[in-house]
Amino acid sequence: MAETELTVKDLISDTKPTWCPGCGDFGVVRALQTALAELNIQPHDTAVISGIGCSSNLPHFMTPYGMHTIHGRLLPVAMGVKLANPELTVIGTGGDGDGYAIGAGHFAHACRRNVDMTYIVMNNQIYGLTTGQTSPTSGEGHTTKSTPGGNIEPPFNPIGVALAEGATFVARGFSGDPKHLQALVKRAIQHKGFALVDVFSPCVTFNKLNTFKWYKQTIYNVNEPPKDMDIEPHDPSDRARGFALSFPGQDRIGYGVFYEETGKLTYGEQDPTLHAGVNPVHDVKPRDVRALVEAMK
Amino acid sequence: MDTIIRVGGSAGDGVASTGQILARAFSRLGYHVNAYNSYQSVIRGGHVWYNIRVSEEPVESIGDRIDVLLCIDHQTAEVHAPLVAEGGVVVHEASKVDLSDIKLPKGAADIGITALEAAKEIGSPLLANVVAVGAVAHAVGLDPESVRDVIQAQFGRKGEKMVEMNYQALDKGYEFASQVEPIRKHGRVGPQRALIPGNEGIALGAMAAGLTFYAAYPMTPASTILHYLAQVGPDNGVVVKQMEDEIGVVNATIGAAWAGARAMCGTSGGGLALMTEAIGFAGMAEVGLVIVNSMRGGPSTGLPTKTEQADLWQMLGAGQGDYPKALVAPQDPHDAYLAGIEATEIADRYQMPVFVASDFYLSETSMTLDKELPPVDAIDRGAVVEKKEGDFLRYKITDTGVSPRSIPGTPELMFIAASDEHDEDATLISDVLAGLPNSLKVRIDQVDKRARKLDTLLKELPAPEIEGETGPILISWGSTAPILREARRQMAKDGVETRQLTLRWILPFHTDAVREMLEGETFYVIEASSSGQLEDYIRMRTGLWATGNVRRYDGEPFTPGYITTHFAPLVQEVVA
Structure with missing residues (x-):
């Protein structure tokens, strides 16, 4: 079958999203669908791998192959998929609890491993599906069901961690800035290596603090900072400054591209088996092990 | 006629490498060999020993005595000298071992060597092990040529000078022992045999069946699968990945399997505990993967380098909810190869998790193969x-x-x-x-x-089959089966006839067939578990109570003597 130019419609499945009306995640799935359509990556050549949580329902709302895995484990699953079949475009999608709490161990290692994949985190700074407990990115003082007296832990800094661990594309988007987000996701998919896109994606039901309005007042584009902040636009090749900007400054939180490193070899390019041209899916065949047995004499 | 050699010392003394040279000399002469490495979870210090049993007949256990004992340190003499057989030989490093307070058995010869000193004279203290090998080889009646052959095979790549120094060290060892009469002669008895540990057997089987992905996190006694596949995987189409933890391991394996690879991962009980949620996920999402669980003494960190068969319930109960999973328990390296093929193939065709249950003893004991490993001709992906x-x-x-x-x-x-x-x-x-x-x-x-x-x-x-003609049925699983077979032969010589049942596929289980076999019979369960997990499982499946049992959970593998000693009073009870 000839593969025709894709449209966004080709990426939308028959399953209606189960998110609350107004949820930030609608913007994320649309950005991903638009990016894949614009890049003309066929749904059958794409694997969207998610964890558990409201946002992790995302693969069901799209047409590509997908796995809706278990809580916090989408990164190792996605890595297994990519190493098994490097021909697939692999995209991980999950939430802040999934990726930065229960899955934080995998997150750190995925960043340094540089497997060629995109990881989109829908960060709403709250646990939504479990009805509103504190998340690793909840701000200090945030009153939630599990922190009725206010959260006493400082928030996890995903951008800073990703940079420290060696991720080669580190960015943050915002559901309320769809044009910017679509371009960001597209650039992340095109990036060769591990790309993190942390997306502020507000929970309209359980997070009454970090709302669309709050984000609009609080965040700024690090690559095009507002004049009143009086700072230089950030150059994504500058990792040290990207790290500095990953922390809030002037009571503002940055979004945009914090770091982009091109030309670094991916894990798959360096794996000795894959490097030798093996495709672990296509090359499943009987192996003659007689020489190996002979070597044990 | 079998011969048993034991080498003992401290971790870091080169006990295993000394033993391996000797074991390989015998397997290359065509002998059947069982080479068991008993070590500690430390890198330096701590008592370790290496047991080599050889015979012209298949060897089914480590045996119950020692013919030639090499004591690299004093503790070895204290611990193992009581097991030396009459007419045996004790070789000791004279600079470290004082035999004056050790009671040796009747007629045992004693050879003092100064291997360390001799090695330094030749040029490197590292050669001390080879000096000791020479002394043991003489005592056991090995031709120097057969040991030189192993040295050439092992050190040939390191250059002629290295080989020459090793030969000198070897000759020195023979010289040390020359005044003692060898206990018997060991010459060529057949073509060279491969010496394969159970873990390598599983890996070879999986590769034969088209394995293309393996992931693991280091954990004894499963780590040698990782080491082996990391070494040979790239040339044999297998991607091998060490992950950040066992949760990452199993999930990466699931991802690879879902994508269409033939995928396997390996661990021991502690790692398996971390994997279980994801194994249930594979059950639900219907993804076929193989999980090798090499059991060690538990619970928790337990006995990291000692054997046990007490993860049965953990494997059966892995993951919440009800879902199908298969479990096969091979009994020796040849069977491990077959199980590696079957598990890889069944996981893929049935789209479900399949456990291969091994244990420290099977995973790390090198054994020769009695028969050829059958090749895999075609892959059926279901x-x-x-x-x-x-x-x-x-x-x-x-x-x-x-x-x-x-x-x-x-x-x-x-x-x-x-x-x-x-x-x-x-x-x-x-x-x-x-x-x-x-x-x-x-x-x-x-x-x-x-x-x-x-x-x-x-x-x-296939349904399991009973071996033997008459007498009570002795039931075991995994690596206990061959040891039990030897124990039964010994008992038969003493007039106690028994039969044997080996439960290889635990899941799915031939419940009807097994119930039929055991109904109305006297049966005993022999297993390395203190609570008797296999015995409970048999009762759960068949509703039948065992007459009795022999259980071992001190960490050491069963031996025929252990089984016969503990079984004798049980049989007498029945007779009484």
Whole structure:
């Protein structure tokens, strides 16, 4: 079958999203669908791998192959998929609890491993599906069901961690800035290596603090900072400054591209088996092990 | 006629490398060999020993005595000298071992060597082990040429000078021992035999069956699969990945298997505990992967370098909920190879997790093969849809329980594999539809469909068979089976006839066949578990109570003597 130019419609499945009306995640799935359509990556050549949580329902709302895995484990699953079949475009999608709490161990290692994949985190700074407990990115003082007296832990800094661990594309988007987000996701998919896109994606039901309005007042584009902040636009090749900007400054939180490193070899390019041209899916065949047995004499 | 050599010392003394040279000399002369490495979870210090048993007949256990004992340190003499047989030989490093307070058995010869000093004179203290090998080789009646052959094979790559120094060290060892008469002669008895530990057997079988992905986190006694595959994988089409933890390991393996690779991971009990949630996910999403669980003494960190068979319940109970999983327990390296093939093949065809249960003793003991390893001629990937014809229902209800799958990358056959309960077309019923009338049926149909896989699989697995003609039935699983076989032969010589049943496939289980075999019979369960997990499992399946049991859980492998000693009073009870 000839593969025709894709449209966004080709990426939308028959399953209606189960998110609350107004949820930030609608913007994320649309950005991903638009990016894949614009890049003309066929749904059958794409694997969207998610964890558990409201946002992790995302693969069901799209047409590509997908796995809706278990809580916090989408990164190792996605890595297994990519190493098994490097021909697939692999995209991980999950939430802040999934990726930065229960899955934080995998997150750190995925960043340094540089497997060629995109990881989109829908960060709403709250646990939504479990009805509103504190998340690793909840701000200090945030009153939630599990922190009725206010959260006493400082928030996890995903951008800073990703940079420290060696991720080669580190960015943050915002559901309320769809044009910017679509371009960001597209650039992340095109990036060769591990790309993190942390997306502020507000929970309209359980997070009454970090709302669309709050984000609009609080965040700024690090690559095009507002004049009143009086700072230089950030150059994504500058990792040290990207790290500095990953922390809030002037009571503002940055979004945009914090770091982009091109030309670094991916894990798959360096794996000795894959490097030798093996495709672990296509090359499943009987192996003659007689020489190996002979070597044990 | 068998011969047993034991080498003992402290971790860091080169006990294992000394033993390996000797073991290989025998296997290359065509002997059957069992080479057991008993070590500690430390890098320096701590008592370690290496036991080599050789015979012209297949060797089924480490044995119960020592013919030639090499004491690299004093503790070895204290611990192992009581096991030296009459007419045996004790070789000791004179600079470290004082035999004056050690009682040696009648007629035992004693050879003092100064291997360290001799090695330094030749040029390197590292050669001390080879000096000791020479002394032992003389005592055991090995031709120097046969040991030189191993040295050449092992050190040849390091250059002629290295080989020459090793030869000198070897000759020095022979010279030290020359005044003692060898206990017997060991010459060529057949073609060279491969010396393979159980872990390598599993890995070879999986590779023969088309394995293309292996992941692991280091954990004794499964680590040697990782080491071996990391070494040979790239040339044999296997991607090998060490992950950040066992949760990462199993999930990466699931990802690879879902994508269409033949995928396996390996661990021991502690790692398996971390994996279990994801194994249930594989059950629900219907992803076929192999999990090797090499058991060690538990619970918790337990006895990291000692053997046990007490993870049965953990494997059976891995993951929440009801879902099909298979479990096979090979008994020796040859069988491990076969189990590696079967597990790889069944996981893929049945789209479910398959356990290969090993244990420290089987995983790390090098044994020669009695027969050739059969090759795999063709791969059957089971029900795979390659082209869209009508609606594609990934989780279609079928009689076999297996639903045809698509391999990601195939046009028009996309689906979402979910950890949530789902309909035939992979639509979730968990979030908005659960509990609705139609979803009740969907849920039941999907649970039942998955469960049918085990019924279908059971039909293609042979029922276990009883060995022996008469007497009580002795039941075991895994690596205990060959040891039990030898114990039964010894008992038969003493007039006690027994039969033997080995439970190889634990899941699915031939319940009817086993019940029929055991109904009205006197039977005993021999296992390395303090609570008797296998015995409980047999009762759970068949409703039959064992007459008695022999259990070992001190960490050491069973020996024929251990079984016969503990079984004798049980038989007398029955007779009384």
